[in-house]
Amino acid sequence: xxxxxxxxxxxxxxQGYLTVPNRISPETLTALSAEVDRFEAEARGMTASNxxxxxxxxxxxxxxxxxxxxxxxxxxxxxxxxxxxxxILAPARDLLGPDIRLHTTKLNMKKAGFGAAIEWHQDFAxxxxxxxDVLAIGITLDDIGPxxxxxxxxxxxxxxxxxxxxxxxVFVGAMDLTASGMDPxxxxxxxxxxxxxxxxxxxxxxxxxxxxxxxxxxLLFLEMMAADxxxxxxxxxxxxxxxxxxxxxxxxxxxxxxxxxxxxVRIPQPQPDRNASIYEIQARLRARAFETQP
Ligand SMILES: O=C(O)CCC(=O)C(=O)O
Numbered sequence: 001x002x003x004x005x006x007x008x009x010x011x012x013x014x015q016g017y018l019t020v021p022n023r024i025s026p027e028t029l030t031a032l033s034a035e036v037d038r039f040e041a042e043a044r045g046m047t048a049s050n051x052x053x054x055x056x057x058x059x060x061x062x063x064x065x066x067x068x069x070x071x072x073x074x075x076x077x078x079x080x081x082x083x084x085x086x087x088i089l090a091p092a093r094d095l096l097g098p099d100i101r102l103h104t105t106k107l108n109m110k111k112a113g114f115g116a117a118i119e120w121h122q123d124f125a126x127x128x129x130x131x132x133d134v135l136a137i138g139i140t141l142d143d144i145g146p147x148x149x150x151x152x153x154x155x156x157x158x159x160x161x162x163x164x165x166x167x168x169x170v171f172v173g174a175m176d177l178t179a180s181g182m183d184p185x186x187x188x189x190x191x192x193x194x195x196x197x198x199x200x201x202x203x204x205x206x207x208x209x210x211x212x213x214x215x216x217x218x219l220l221f222l223e224m225m226a227a228d229x230x231x232x233x234x235x236x237x238x239x240x241x242x243x244x245x246x247x248x249x250x251x252x253x254x255x256x257x258x259x260x261x262x263x264x265v266r267i268p269q270p271q272p273d274r275n276a277s278i279y280e281i282q283a284r285l286r287a288r289a290f291e292t293q294p
Contacts, residue, residue, distance in 0.1 A: 002094055003086075004018075004020070017153045017190065017198065017206075023196055024196070025087075028082055031078045033141060033218075036218060040064065043055060043065070053070065054069075056111075058114060067115065068107065068108050069107040070277075071105055071106070088222060089250060098251065098253075101248045101250065102222070107218065110211045111217075112148070114210070115149055115210065116210065117210045118282070118290075119290060121165060122175070123202040125162050125165040126165075130259060132201070132263045134201075135225070136223040138197060138198035138200070138221050139220040140192055149213075152190070154186055154204065162264045163180045163205070164179070165266070170284065172281050187207075210291045228257060
């Protein structure tokens with residue numbers, strides 16, 4: 001083990017999540033916040049989301065509202081450096097082994113007063129792989145408490161089925177908790193100070209509410225998997241052949257031999273008609289659990 005304890009790893013394996021408080025240096029946190037400010041400034045004057053920024057439904061060119069910075073590892077040197085640092089990769093290796101590939105990155109803003117909810121879902125429903133050594137590391141830019149839209153997870157749900165994430169015959173990236181027989185009271189909130197990391201297993205059921213509070217909840221997600229976990233047909237994982245796929249190696253060695261594990265899988269197809277963000281596709285779910293924007 002490089003940085004986690006055996007107790008941490010056992011907790012993650014049983015519960016499907018883990019928090020590691022105060023893992024990110026104050027200097028990195030300040031640099032990340034400055035990057036966020038830079039991208040938010042870019043949104044002024046924008047009339048629609050683009051390949052860099054996903055805008056809130058209530059965005060206005062004169063009153064910019066960003067809900068997500070897309071692929072910040074590609075447009076922010078600070079994020080890219082952090083993603084490749086031991087602050088992130090040491091705990092990742094403790095849980096996934098030495099060979100790790102990036103799936104994607106995103107910085108969900110959930111700004112004070114209006115930051116959008118993310119409906120309950122399992123990441124593995126969006127991108128099923130040949131084994132489930134797949135997880136997301138969240139880096140908290142702000143203190144996270146019950147009031148500002150904490151990430152919520154159902155402990156142990158990563159050992160259960162992949163739930164139905166379809167509505168009206170189309171994949172919507174969100175599940176109806178009631179239909180799946182789950183009670184929101186069983187979810188736990190990941191409350192951690194700024195500069196901490198959260199880790200959640202790709203099969204764990206998770207979501208987060210609208211941020212009505214007066215405090216931002218900015219959370220950078222780095223999603224990754226063991227290098228021998230390969231996407232299954234229909235997964236929302238885009239790459240141009242193996243050379244492109246291998247550019248995503250974060251550490252260790254790539255392989256051409258997927259490890260096949262007996263994991264439950266549902267194919268996230270048919271997809272909605274356009275390449276929309278999770279916020280847009282989840283809007284098709286009829287039984288939404290969380291309040292939408294004021
Ligand atoms: O930002 C959050 O609270 C949830 C993020 C998430 O699950 C996602 O973006 O897929």
